[in-house]
Amino acid sequence: MTAPQTRFMPFDVEAARRDFPILSETVYGKRLSFLDSAASAQKPRSVIAAEVDLYEHSYANIHRGVYKFSQDATEAYEGAREKARAFINARSASECLFVRGATEGINLVAQTWGRQNIGAGDEIILTWLEHHSNIVPWQMLAEEKGAVIRVVPLMDDGTVDMDAYRALLNERTKLVAVAHISNSIGTVLPVGEMIDLAHSAGAVTLIDGCQAAPHMRLDMQALEADFYAFSAHKMYGPTGIGVLYGKEALLDAMPPWQGGGDMISTVSFEGTTYNDLPYKFEAGTPNIAGGIAFGAAIEYLKQLDFDALHAHEMDLLNYATEKLSSFNSLRIIGPDPLTGTQKGALISFVMECAHPHDIGTILDRQGVAVRAGHHCAQPVMDRFGIPGTVRVSFGLYNTRKDVDQLADGLQKVIELFG
Structure with a gap:
């Protein structure tokens, strides 16, 4: 499915990333891809x-x-x-x-x-x-x-x-x-x-x-x-x-x-x-x-242009939804933004081959930080008959490179469990 085309003013994400010192850190020798801002976002130097x-x-x-x-x-x-x-x-x-x-x-x-x-x-x-x-x-x-x-x-x-x-x-x-x-x-x-x-x-x-x-x-x-x-x-x-x-x-x-x-x-x-x-x-x-x-x-x-920021985050959401949807063993839980349904800047998913905690652990070794579990929302998990999900959530500092790194990490999950 092709994401709807969105016209927006460019958001200078690389300039924004330079404001966050933690993003220069590495994890197990890998570039940090921080995809857990819904839990707690990173802090700019000014803060x-x-x-x-x-x-x-x-x-x-x-x-x-x-x-x-x-x-x-x-x-x-x-x-x-x-x-x-x-x-x-x-x-x-x-x-x-x-x-x-x-x-x-x-x-x-x-x-x-x-x-x-x-x-x-x-x-x-x-x-x-x-x-x-x-x-x-x-x-x-x-x-x-x-x-x-x-x-x-x-x-x-x-x-x-x-x-x-x-x-x-x-x-x-x-x-x-x-x-x-x-x-x-x-x-x-x-x-x-x-x-x-x-x-x-x-x-x-x-x-x-x-x-x-x-x-x-x-x-x-x-x-x-x-x-x-x-x-x-x-x-x-x-x-x-x-x-x-x-x-x-x-x-x-x-x-x-x-x-x-x-x-x-x-x-x-x-x-x-x-x-x-x-x-x-x-x-x-x-x-x-x-x-x-x-x-x-x-x-x-x-001081940010919220319209441009929103467009940037929605671009990431659509790009990530397309990427994740290409994995046959992966199921996204919740609204599908590719159909035009309004959605926040996060994706929750499960994979047939592995438990969310195992997925999160493997992704961590690839430098990708995600949240795995019920996200303090157990009734939602009960509604969909699952123990938990892997949650990917975007902040203003995320880029398509983070999504690509996530996709590479999920390929590692399939190689190990699939």
Whole structure:
């Protein structure tokens, strides 16, 4: 099958690759082909330098010091929050909570908004595509409150059954929590339509945006999601930091989750008053260097032409789909972009001759880094009757040479097992 022709402005991938020092490393004497950015992306020099610069030249705790280093660090940290606000076009920086990552953001919503608003007999809608981080917090809440979880099924091509979704919505639906893009098989969910339908039913929405944030423009004011969570480390930023976006009215009405420094206004043994947004949800000393480096990652993404970047990644996706489809023993799980179906920049597949873990090990010896297993999305694997997949995921630094190296590695798998 021939990939559809795409016209796009050229993306200078070789210039981008030079920004990432780790890409000059070799693995077992082989050129590194890093194809696991969906798990955690590599970091450009500007992000690495942002953390080093803080620790070497101006580190101090933030929000509470009157001396210069503290004020400088506070300004840089809050500047990163404003960069995050602008990146997703939120109405206010107070709608952007810094959390350890999307997992913490989802748990925060479950333990605050969820405990306050979901009761016995209420319903929470998820899809079969969800990452465990967008399943388990709702299971815990449902067990505590006597609520019911409803799951939107998948079609055989890995897309969401929208007719079934519409049928599940009713007056008992309190929350719809879905991924923007599936981390396991790359399905792009029609989140705009799903949000509109949920709101028509009176439900609140939460979107797991981890796989979308590095690859597309986000606009919270246009999307109208009530909550949207994403992590820095998938956006070429550091681990241990992310953003939970929430509409201000919802956040204002939610109780705090954790207690401690920064989330308080006054404390006495007679009672405590809480700080304004966003600090009401940010107890304790935060990941200061991580937050500042996250700002650097956003700046790095901001200077890219996202249209050209998207076209580059889709070219890689189509090229890789054609390459992998040429192996008779290989089956791709999920949407087929060669048919025009929208898909994220990743491919999941299985091979008849070898287990995903064995494939991943052999590819590693060829310098190719992929993810093998259930990708924290076991229900997806159950849906397709497989134990796991090999997942190839692209970042802005990948090239067709990476795909060719992958194909050569898969030929080694066939020689050994086929």
